[in-house]
Amino acid sequence: MILVSKYLVPKGYLGLTFFPFVFLKKKTLKQDAVFINHERIHLKQQLELLVIPFYFWYVLEFVFRLIQYKKWHLAYRNISFELEAYRQEKNLEYLKNRPFWAFLKYLRRHDF
Template sequence: MMLLKLKYLKKYKSFAPLPLLLVKDKVYVKDLVVMNQEDIHGAQQKALLVLFFYLEYAMDYLIQFVKVKNQHKVFRNFVFESEAYSTEAGFNDQNSRKLGSFIKFYGKKYAYE
């Protein structure tokens, strides 16, 4: 991933559209949990050939928004975010991650509501 600092990320620490990694501040580059979470998103994007990742992300957003109608809860309940938040502290090698490991998070509510 190519690292870019972006001061316009107001609510988020980082954002990782392949092949970029955008961070709000340089301090997050040294935060292993944040970097691991973005690695997870990178692995998700690769598994779904990037385009399908964003299509699924948009569909999941709409479904969650209709159900929840709360921006923070919607974000936390995305299937991809659920996987990333639940495994962010594990520091696993993303190359050993199973291809569809995010699937088990469909229909589950994430703990950080």
């Protein structure tokens, strides 16, 4: 379910996915197929990890990346979940054929 709330989305971000919701900062983002695909990839990731473990893993990996890169944005962009979503967001057919736990192949990639 897609909801619009400029108050729930952190400053500096356009959207936030918190299963089963996708929160958008602006209503116009609902029409952005690439952006929505990115957020739907996160929904799939959350489902695969049974939701709560996803958030635990996400935060843990973010902290690791923050120590590694020492910059918030670089740490965020190099989280395996984000790497997968950014790499595949333009492929609007991706979720139809996405392998189970596909984010794992991005775990070792650090190229943003």
